[in-house]
Amino acid sequence: MTLLGVNRLTRHFGGVTAVNFVDFHVEQGEIVAIIGPNGAGKTTLFNLISGVVSPDSGSITYKGAEIGGLTPEKIAALGITRTFQNLQLFRNMSVVENVMVGAHRRGKKGMLQAGLRWPGVAAEEKSIYSRAMSSLELVGLPGKENYPAEVLPYGEQRLLEIARAMAMEPELILLDEPAAGMNQGETNRLGELVAGLPDMGTTVLLVEHNMEMVMTVAHRIVVLDHGSKLAEGTPEDIQNDAQVISAYLGEEVF
Amino acid sequence: MHINELMQFLLTGLTLGGIYALIALGFVTIYTVTGHINFTQGEFVMLGALITASMVKGGTGLWAAIIASILLVGLFGALFERAVIYPARNSPVVTVIIITIGFSVAVRGVALLIWGTQSYPLPSFSSGEPLYVLGATMNKQSVWVLCLSLLAVSLLFAFFERTVMGKALKACAINRVAARLMGISPQRMSLFCFTLSAMLGALAGIVITPTTTATYDMGLMLGLKGFVAAVLGGLTSTTGAVLGGFLLGILEAMGAGLISSGYKDAISFLILLLVLLKRPEGLLGKPDGKRV
Incomplete structure (x- = not known):
């Protein structure tokens, strides 16, 4: 099933x-890399x-429905999430609190109820906390849940x-560039983590x-150059594509 | 100067401070999450006081009137957010501030039409002899004011620290883009903040009315005092708002007692000027810090 479809998508800035x-499109269960x-x-x-920004023209479909131009919170509610090249953590909050904010949407009770109905709050809070903890375990950050988020080393952030x-x-x-600033060992572990995500749905x-990481984990690769799809x-295929090599990869990479 | 007198001023200051803290928390809650300064906050205080006083006058039980009034003012805050703030959500900060000032004038005008210029009393929450604390007297209502404001403050802290909704609000205040990508809608958070702040303001107005009585224009001064307290605490910190409130209350009471009661308001605004000129980040704020 095609999960994400991007068609003739265009955006200008000035x-x-x-x-x-x-x-391009992304099938369910795939790992698709975009390089350039x-x-x-x-x-x-x-x-x-x-x-975060709206398209000027073209369409973005998710499970067949148009999502181009929807607000970030609506898109998030549909089940799409992201990380940032320049980190966007909630500073002044602990590591586990950061993750709990991510986990809140899956709360059975609505957020308002979770905030206001006291008897249910503790149970809800506990289940969100435990989901946050298992998420931290998944990425290999156990034992750091009470640290303030901003004191973690860059790779751990x-x-x-x-x-x-x-x-x-x-x-x-x-x-978005998850391996930036990571050393070789961290990058390898990250690669394993990413490779395992499709099995988790x-x-x-x-x-x-x-x-190295892209070639190891990606099932398919889309190459962009100056805003257009190159390959x-x-x-x-990509490693052998002469156009790609001249535009981006350069012989010395391989 | 008797130590008893100082103690008396301190107690008066703490009582006033509790009120200011509640109002300041309203300012801080809205500012941290939406970036707006809501000068209608004082009118929430007035509405809470006058609605309760009218209901009690009409025969409603005191506690029922208090709860009904807080809920009604909360609803009013929500409607205000939807009808006035939401349409202007993409306007510059200054525009929204001016809108809230204009709206507060309008609310005061309507209150004048409904309630007139007379003052409305409210009985003390409990009767009985005043308490004596270290030689100073403290009437029962002051005890109520202190206890209810501390209770409200503790509930608010528990809410921000212990609940998922509180964390979502904090997240929204710290990094709005990331919060939206976690599926948190800033507009819903804004609606919630205005409702909560309106209820806090109403509570402040209700607890102070047995001491001061309620009038249609009480919100102006109380709202400004709450704003001074919030600025004193740095505008972005709930702890700061509470400390700012109590500090302002104590300074006012000391100034009124030691210098002259005529200077009570002047002292507040002198403090506001000093803080804005010398330490605009407030007592607890970090210089040049990002709004969090």
Whole structure:
């Protein structure tokens, strides 16, 4: 089943066409990577899909329904979540509280009820807490739940963002350069984590500069350059695509 | 100067401070989550007081009237948010501030038409002899004021720290974009904050009425005092708002007692000026900090 469909999607910023007539789709259970040089439009594409910015033209469909231009909270409610290239954690909140905010949507009681109906609050709170804790365990951050989020090392803050996003139990997660700032060991563990997400029912759309990780985990790759789609295919196809190599990868990468 | 007198001023100050703290919390709750400063806060105080006083006058039991009034003012706050703030949500901050000032003038005008200029009394919540604390007298209503404001403050803290909704509100205040991507709707949070702040304001107006009586224009001064207390506490911190409220109440009472009661309001606004000029981030705020 096609989970996400992007058709002739276009977005300008002033005179710059950040995303230009881009087409691609993501099947349920896939890991699709988007690669391209800086300024290729990858982050804009994520902003469009997650509702942070609205498309100028073209369409974004999720399970066949148009979602282009919906507010971020509506898109999140449909089961799409994301992480950020420049981290967007809730500072001044503890690690587990950050994840609990992500987990709140899956609360059986509405948020208002959870806030106001006292007898049910404790039980609800407990179940959200335990879901947050298992999300932290998933990304490998146990034992740090009471730290303030901002004291975690950079790589762990990235993992925390993934934990927070996964606590929403999303059907589609958009990961924006999750390996940035991570060392080799952390990147390898991240790769394993990402590779395991489809088995948990979460389809992955990944923007990443670490080619080793992309080539290992991605089922398919979409290459963007100057806002347009340059190529699409399996990791093998992309590695052998002369156009891609000249535009972006460069011989020395492989 | 007797120590008894100082104690008396301190007790008076704490009572006033409890009221200011409740009003300041209304300002802070709305500001942290929506970024707006709501100068209609004082009118919530007035409406709470006058609705309760009218209901009691009409024969409703005191506690029933109090609860009904808090709920009604909460509803009023929600309607205010939907009808006035929501349509202006994308306007600059200054525009929204001016809208809230204008709306407060309108509410005061309508209150004048409904209730007139006379003052409405409310009986003390309990009768009996005043208490004596270290040589100072404290009437029963002051005890009520202190206890109810502390109760409201503790409930609010528990709410922000212990409930998921509270965390969602905090998240919305800290990083709105990320909160929206977690499925939190800022508009719903805004609606909730205005409702909550209206109820806090109403409570403040109700508990102070047995001491001061209620009039249509009481909200102006009380709202400004609450704002001073909130600024004193840094505008972004609930703890700061509570401390600011009590500090302002005590300074006012001391100033009134030691200098002259005529300077009571002047002292508040002098404090506001000093804080804004010398320490705009408030007593607890971090300089140049981001709004959180």
